[in-house]
Amino acid sequence: MEKFDLKGFKQKLLLAPDFKSYVFGLFTPWNVIAGIILLFGFYAMVYRLIFGLGPATNLNNDYPWGLWIAFDILAGIALAAPGLTLGTVVYLFRLKDYKSFARPAILSSLLGYVFAVIALLFDLGRYYRVFYPIVWSWGLESVLFLVGWHFFLYIIICVVEWFPSFFEWLGQERLRNFFSSLGIWATAFGVIIAGGHQSALGALFLIAPTKLHPLWYSPLLPLFFLITAVLGGMAVVVIESSITHRYFKHQLKRFDQKAFDKKTLGLGKALAVVLTLYLLLKGLDLFHQEKLHYISLSSTYGVFFVLEHLLFGVIPMILLLWAVKEEKPFWVRVLSFWIALGIIVNRLTVCLIAYNWYIPWSQKYYPSWMEVALSLSMVVLIILSTRFMIRRLPILSD
Amino acid sequence: MKRRDFLKGFLSLPGILGIGSASKFIEEERGFKTTHTQANAKNWEIYLKRKESKYEPKEGSYGVLFDATKCIGCRRCEWACNEWNKNPNQPIENFERSRFEINSVFEKIRRPSAGAFTVVNRFDVDGKVIYVKKQCMHCLDPACASSCFVGAFTRTEEGAVIYNPTVCVGCRYCMVACPFDIPAYEYYDPLTPQVTKCTMCFDRMVEGKVPACVAVCSADALKFGKREELLKLAYKLIADNPHRYYPKVYGEDDFGGTSWLYLSPVPFKRIGLPTGLKNSPAVYTRNYLFAVKVLEILASPVLVYLAYKAMSKKGKDEE
Numbered sequence: 252m253e254k255f256d257l258k259g260f261k262q263k264l265l266l267a268p269d270f271k272s273y274v275f276g277l278f279t280p281w282n283v284i285a286g287i288i289l290l291f292g293f294y295a296m297v298y299r300l301i302f303g304l305g306p307a308t309n310l311n312n313d314y315p316w317g318l319w320i321a322f323d324i325l326a327g328i329a330l331a332a333p334g335l336t337l338g339t340v341v342y343l344f345r346l347k348d349y350k351s352f353a354r355p356a357i358l359s360s361l362l363g364y365v366f367a368v369i370a371l372l373f374d375l376g377r378y379y380r381v382f383y384p385i386v387w388s389w390g391l392e393s394v395l396f397l398v399g400w401h402f403f404l405y406i407i408i409c410v411v412e413w414f415p416s417f418f419e420w421l422g423q424e425r426l427r428n429f430f431s432s433l434g435i436w437a438t439a440f441g442v443i444i445a446g447g448h449q450s451a452l453g454a455l456f457l458i459a460p461t462k463l464h465p466l467w468y469s470p471l472l473p474l475f476f477l478i479t480a481v482l483g484g485m486a487v488v489v490i491e492s493s494i495t496h497r498y499f500k501h502q503l504k505r506f507d508q509k510a511f512d513k514k515t516l517g518l519g520k521a522l523a524v525v526l527t528l529y530l531l532l533k534g535l536d537l538f539h540q541e542k543l544h545y546i547s548l549s550s551t552y553g554v555f556f557v558l559e560h561l562l563f564g565v566i567p568m569i570l571l572l573w574a575v576k577e578e579k580p581f582w583v584r585v586l587s588f589w590i591a592l593g594i595i596v597n598r599l600t601v602c603l604i605a606y607n608w609y610i611p612w613s614q615k616y617y618p619s620w621m622e623v624a625l626s627l628s629m630v631v632l633i634i635l636s637t638r639f640m641i642r643r644l645p646i647l648s649d
Numbered sequence: 650m651k652r653r654d655f656l657k658g659f660l661s662l663p664g665i666l667g668i669g670s671a672s673k674f675i676e677e678e679r680g681f682k683t684t685h686t687q688a689n690a691k692n693w694e695i696y697l698k699r700k701e702s703k704y705e706p707k708e709g710s711y712g713v714l715f716d717a718t719k720c721i722g723c724r725r726c727e728w729a730c731n732e733w734n735k736n737p738n739q740p741i742e743n744f745e746r747s748r749f750e751i752n753s754v755f756e757k758i759r760r761p762s763a764g765a766f767t768v769v770n771r772f773d774v775d776g777k778v779i780y781v782k783k784q785c786m787h788c789l790d791p792a793c794a795s796s797c798f799v800g801a802f803t804r805t806e807e808g809a810v811i812y813n814p815t816v817c818v819g820c821r822y823c824m825v826a827c828p829f830d831i832p833a834y835e836y837y838d839p840l841t842p843q844v845t846k847c848t849m850c851f852d853r854m855v856e857g858k859v860p861a862c863v864a865v866c867s868a869d870a871l872k873f874g875k876r877e878e879l880l881k882l883a884y885k886l887i888a889d890n891p892h893r894y895y896p897k898v899y900g901e902d903d904f905g906g907t908s909w910l911y912l913s914p915v916p917f918k919r920i921g922l923p924t925g926l927k928n929s930p931a932v933y934t935r936n937y938l939f940a941v942k943v944l945e946i947l948a949s950p951v952l953v954y955l956a957y958k959a960m961s962k963k964g965k966d967e968e
Binding site: 374380 | 760762792794795797801816817824825828830833834835836837840841842923925926933935938941944949952956959960
């Protein structure tokens with residue numbers, strides 16, 4: 252066995268001749284902005300750990316769940332579904348056209364879940380007990396128990412799926428091949444696990460039928476969350492690939508703009524189909540559960556519901572159909588951003604606005620600046636780690 | 650000076666945040682006062698001991714009947730509750746005075762909070778003043794217990810729903826799940842916060858005593874007894890005084906039935922009780938968990954087939 256080359260490894264890790272030039276290379280305008288956000292975020296983390304949730308957040312007895320759950324967990328996990336969608340399509344259905352999308356998709360899932368769980372730790376009153384539901388003390392009847400276990404298992408699955416690119420980078424051919432073949436089974440298992448907990452995040456609210464506004468409460472909540480997670484997964488793949496293909500073009504050996512646009516249009520088509528399906532089910536829910544009378548101009552919730560579904564449902568659906576038909580990949584990219592934003596709005600609405608709807612608006616929860624800072628710094632950390640890995644690991648150049 | 654206070658002072662020094670210095674005030678104002686109450690932990694220990702010692706369970710669970718037509722809003726129950734559970738308290742006169750004062754606690758609709766397991770609210774229904782006590786309803790099929798992912802809640806055979814702080818992770822899903830908005834959290838404790846709630850004075854019940862609030866009530870608004878008997882009594886009261894009562898007993902089947910039962914002169918909606926559900930909300934999450942397991946089982950052969958096919962195809966590709 253050859254001797255481990257420390258200096259070579261260091262250069263491989265830093266992508267610079269030495270540590271000093273690596274540090275100097277970090278001072279770019281975007282990095283400075285990211286650093287400022289992280290500074291505020293770290294302040295919020297330390298403050299929460301020393302003084303507790305009360306001083307750091309605007310949580311109260313009426314709103315036990317705030318931005319960290321609504322944004323980092325509910326929205327974050329839905330948008331971390333690329334592994335569920337693209338991973339499955341490529342590894343299980345062997346759709347070769349989309350093979351180049353699979354590794355970035357898995358990377359965004361892995362990072363999405365890891366940072367969601369990190370954010371969750373700050374939200375838990377006794378974060379040091381986070382392993383209790385995994386190791387002992389099982390609350391088998393709880394949806395959250397399913398969520399906890401599935402998060403735990405899914406992160407393992409993501410790591411297994413990510414290992415091939417990691418070991419390829421390290422030059423460990425045998426380990427790479429081993430995890431590569433294990434990856435198929437991990438993906439198959441991952442469909443069950445990811446499908447399970449994506450729907451479970453919606454099912455969390457099934458236990459509060461009187462507390463969630465009837466327009467959003469539905470026996471179909473788990474299905475709505477699952478479908479929108481599939482949407483989110485595909486939208487993020489489009490967003491992520493359009494960004495990486497712009498900034499990391501040099502890594503792609505045989506880059507073909509036309510083929511890439513075609514694949515983007517293909518994803519746009521899938522987005523349009525799933526979004527249509529979602530809106531049909533939403534309509535069925537409205538009629539079948541006899542909720543139409545809640546929609547009126549005099550009700551803030553009614554207006555909000557209509558706006559949410561018009562702006563982030565019907566309009567992007569029509570535009571997507573048009574963009575796909577007219578072959579406009581640029582618009583598919585723009586609409587993917589729009590759909591991802593819509594999913595964030597939907598999760599915030601369910602968790603923060605439609606929840607406890609009988610409470611006067613003046614008593615509604617709004618996040619403190621520290622909650623916003625921590626959530627934003629999680630987003631920044633995801634972006635930075637993605638960039639860090641794409642620059643080093645064979646994510647794009649597979 | 651406590652270490653925590655010192656740190657608080659230290660961090661607020663640069664003047665970046667006013668929160669550090671103001672937090673003490675907010676803590677009191679919002680009613681999140683961290684009390685480190687031992688009431689919940691103590692009751693859980695009694696429950697565990699009784700479970701081990703194989704006592705003979707008595708027939709039927711207990712409950713309390715609250716009669717809103719009789720409550721005079723003296724708030725002595727709040728005082729007695731704080732006294733027994735060693736929560737922060739004030740002289741009893743301060744409580745009794747509220748109903749005669751202009752800017753009293755009754756101006757706002759309150760809910761139980763950390764350090765206050767029960768509160769009395771005042772409702773003005775068409776000019777009629779009605780006082781309503783609020784505390785844990787001790788559901789027959791509690792949503793909090795079903796929602797807890799570490800199983801920190803249990804319903805005892807006596808009817809009390811109690812909480813175990815020694816396993817609680819602090820996810821606060823019980824607070825989301827409770828249809829009555831009862832569990833409260835010690836948000837101001839950075840290290841060992843707990844959920845706090847009424848225990849139905851389980852520790853008193855097992856000694857043959859009635860809950861502290863019932864014991865102190867001199868207006869005859871609270872009656873302790875077997876739930877079955879209280880229900881009969883409630884319906885008898887309604888039958889004997891049809892003009893005095895709204896002809897239903899709240900808690901008989903609302904949210905799957907509760908140990909605490911309410912009698913009211915007006916529809917229950919008007920006095921802040923949630924209505925519209927006759928089964929426990931836990932039914933929906935249970936159904937979901939069952940459905941998801943069925944789907945997972947059904948999906949597994951399909952996925953195994955796909956994975957197997959993908960494997961063999963991959964092998965061929967590489968040849």
